[in-house]
Amino acid sequence: xxxxxxxxxxxxxxxxxxxxxxxxxxxxxxxxxxxxxxxxxxxxxxxxxxxxxxxxxxxxxxxxxxxxxxxxxxxxxxxxxxxxxxxxxxxxxxxxxxxxxxxxxxxxxxxxxxxxxxxxxxxxxxxxxxxxxxxxxxxxxxxxxxxxxxxxxxxxxxxxxxxxxxxxxxxxxxxxxxxxxxxxxxxxxxxxxxxxxxxxxxxxxxxxxxxxxxxxxxxxxxxxxxxxxxxxxxxxxxxxxxxxxxxxxxxxxxxxxxxxxxxxxxxxxxxxxxxxxxxxxxxxxxxxxxxxxxxxxxxxxxxxxxxxxxxxxxxxxxxxxxxxxxxxxxxxxxxxxx
Numbered sequence: 579x580x581x582x583x584x585x586x587x588x589x590x591x592x593x594x595x596x597x598x599x600x601x602x603x604x605x606x607x608x609x610x611x612x613x614x615x616x617x618x619x620x621x622x623x624x625x626x627x628x629x630x631x632x633x634x635x636x637x638x639x640x641x642x643x644x645x646x647x648x649x650x651x652x653x654x655x656x657x658x659x660x661x662x663x664x665x666x667x668x669x670x671x672x673x674x675x676x677x678x679x680x681x682x683x684x685x686x687x688x689x690x691x692x693x694x695x696x697x698x699x700x701x702x703x704x705x706x707x708x709x710x711x712x713x714x715x716x717x718x719x720x721x722x723x724x725x726x727x728x729x730x731x732x733x734x735x736x737x738x739x740x741x742x743x744x745x746x747x748x749x750x751x752x753x754x755x756x757x758x759x760x761x762x763x764x765x766x767x768x769x770x771x772x773x774x775x776x777x778x779x780x781x782x783x784x785x786x787x788x789x790x791x792x793x794x795x796x797x798x799x800x801x802x803x804x805x806x807x808x809x810x811x812x813x814x815x816x817x818x819x820x821x822x823x824x825x826x827x828x829x830x831x832x833x834x835x836x837x838x839x840x841x842x843x844x845x846x847x848x849x850x851x852x853x854x855x856x857x858x859x860x861x862x863x864x865x866x867x868x869x870x871x872x873x874x875x876x877x878x879x880x881x882x883x884x885x886x887x888x889x890x891x892x893x894x895x896x897x898x899x900x901x902x903x904x905x906x907x908x909x910x911x912x913x914x915x916x
Contacts, residue, residue: 620650622709623695623707624655631885632882640714651723668683691768707719716909717810730793733753733792734795735751743783809912829889861898
């Protein structure tokens with residue numbers, strides 16, 4: 579049987595090659611026994627950039643370790659740095675929440691538009707799940723892949739009132755029917771932000787999508803900094819308290835909505851440092867999973883040392899993985915506290 583080398587992202591962010599029997603635009607597929615058209619394999623995409631690569635690796639591991647059938651789906655890490663068109667827009671003004679600010683590829687969350695790339699990467703076929711690099715599975719993702727989407731193109735968690743938007747939908751975790759999203763073309767949509775034709779916030783909260791094409795996920799599929807026995811995916815969404823960043827200088831920017839209506843390029847990088855997460859179990863869970871990644875060769879201690887030197891990961895990370903309890907012990911504490 580002929581094999582085709584497919585580029586992928588290795589544990590430390592380097593390019594490696596995985597040999598698959600066939601591929602559609604970099605996505606694995608298999609042929610049915612009846613010789614029908616190729617069936618695209620379910621794939622989880624973790625979108626990230628270099629600053630959040632360690633989180634993405636832990637997220638990938640969490641998806642596989644918590645699934646009863648980990649071979650039934652693929653996990654791909656999609657880095658902002660792998661999409662060259664972002665570089666051309668460095669420093670240019672784009673529209674966000676009705677104000678103008680400068681695009682910075684070095685910003686902590688410059689990867690966010692990458693969450694809209696999976697349908698095209700899948701050849702507009704099959705199902706994909708998209709998660710942020712600060713989302714970690716504690717339930718079986720196949721439960722979500724098997725969900726009846728009832729004809730919807732997107733399933734995501736509603737978050738009414740966030741950022742003063744009643745129509746806010748959290749696109750940080752999405753189940754996608756790729757065949758229904760042929761209008762998603764990130765490069766073209768990204769360019770429209772700089773032309774003032776597309777507002778970043780409207781894009782990210784799915785306000786530009788027809789309401790009838792969106793269904794809702796339960797909160798436990800995108801649990802914001804809350805870890806309970808019902809949690810299926812934990813999302814450490816509060817940037818200031820992300821457990822792997824504690825003590826590091828803050829490296830993200832915030833918009834200033836009132837001033838920004840009158841002055842362009844108005845945003846601020848807060849002074850200070852990342853603080854400890856208020857739930858120590860969530861910190862323990864992350865580092866217990868990171869330890870498993872080291873033990874299984876998905877990342878090395880040398881990789882972690884390099885990330886610490888770059889201030890991408892807290893400087894006591896290696897000490898923490900030496901004394902953290904096992905993952906199952908952490909989760910048993912969560913169940914016991916319920």
